[in-house]
Amino acid sequence: DAKTTQPNSMESNEEEPVHLPCNHSTISGTDYIHWYRQLPSQGPEYVIHGLTSNVNNRMASLAIAEDRKSSTLILHRATLRDAAVYYCILLHMYSGGGADGLTFGKGTHLIIQP
Amino acid sequence: DSGVTQTPKHLITATGQRVTLRCSPRSGDLSVYWYQQSLDQGLQFLIQYYNGEERAKGNILERFSAQQFPDLHSELNLSSLELGDSALYFCASSVAGTPEETQYFGPGTRLLVL
Numbered sequence: 202d203a204k205t206t207q208p209n210s211m212e213s214n215e216e217e218p219v220h221l222p223c224n225h226s227t228i229s230g231t232d233y234i235h236w237y238r239q240l241p242s243q244g245p246e247y248v249i250h251g252l253t254s255n256v257n258n259r260m261a262s263l264a265i266a267e268d269r270k271s272s273t274l275i276l277h278r279a280t281l282r283d284a285a286v287y288y289c290i291l292l293h294m295y296s297g298g299g300a301d302g303l304t305f306g307k308g309t310h311l312i313i314q315p
Numbered sequence: 316d317s318g319v320t321q322t323p324k325h326l327i328t329a330t331g332q333r334v335t336l337r338c339s340p341r342s343g344d345l346s347v348y349w350y351q352q353s354l355d356q357g358l359q360f361l362i363q364y365y366n367g368e369e370r371a372k373g374n375i376l377e378r379f380s381a382q383q384f385p386d387l388h389s390e391l392n393l394s395s396l397e398l399g400d401s402a403l404y405f406c407a408s409s410v411a412g413t414p415e416e417t418q419y420f421g422p423g424t425r426l427l428v429l
Contacts, residue, residue: 231414232414233414233415237418239358243422244317244405244407244420244421244422244423245358245405245407245418245420246317246420247417247418247419250415250417252415288358292414293414294413294414294415301360301363301371301373302348302350302360302361302362302363302371302373302407302418303348303350303358303360303407303418304360305350305357305358305359305360306357307357
């Protein structure tokens with residue numbers, strides 16, 4: 202399975218943008234890039250995903266490098282509620298169209314300072 | 316609220332015992348995933364079902380088994396329990412189990428083996 206590398210932790214101030222990097226140099230052409238986050242004492246929560254193009258949704262933006270070997274999750278205006286562990290995950294599509302479950306690494310622990 | 320329900324919320328049992336964890340997916344979702352989160356191993360994918368059939372297997376022990384019923388709810392059976400099986404067990408669901416889909420996680424079942 203293709204692996205991802207993320208910083209162990211990052212710190213940001215409230216109401217400022219946050220850029221969370223992820224390296225995935227062994228990504229294959231059919232791997233989707235997913236981001237999930239886990240708030241304390243909760244189950245993981247979907248944030249965003251993409252394949253090749255940059256993506257935006259109400260929670261965040263995902264910037265994918267042209268060679269797809271890295272990506273960046275962008276929280277445009279962090280709040281205290283965004284403090285969580287953020288996981289960058291590659292999901293491989295099999296020839297039949299299915300996929301394995303999510304392979305969570307250690308993720309990035311995002312700390313938001315008021 | 317993700318729409319995925321898990322019961323029970325907490326479970327305390329003894330070594331050697333057997334327990335059953337239950338998951339109801341979101342309405343309309345055909346695929347169910349099981350994950351284990353322990354302090355030393357992090358979040359690990361165990362097994363996936365799609366419309367009653369096993370689709371993918373992760374790091375699931377032989378002492379563990381699962382099934383998905385015709386009404387699409389799923390059960391994870393853990394037998395011959397060991398202290399190391401103490402963990403949070405999450406269920407997630409998605410519409411068709413494909414890699415471009417969002418997985419919606421339940422609140423988890425916290426298992427404590429004494």
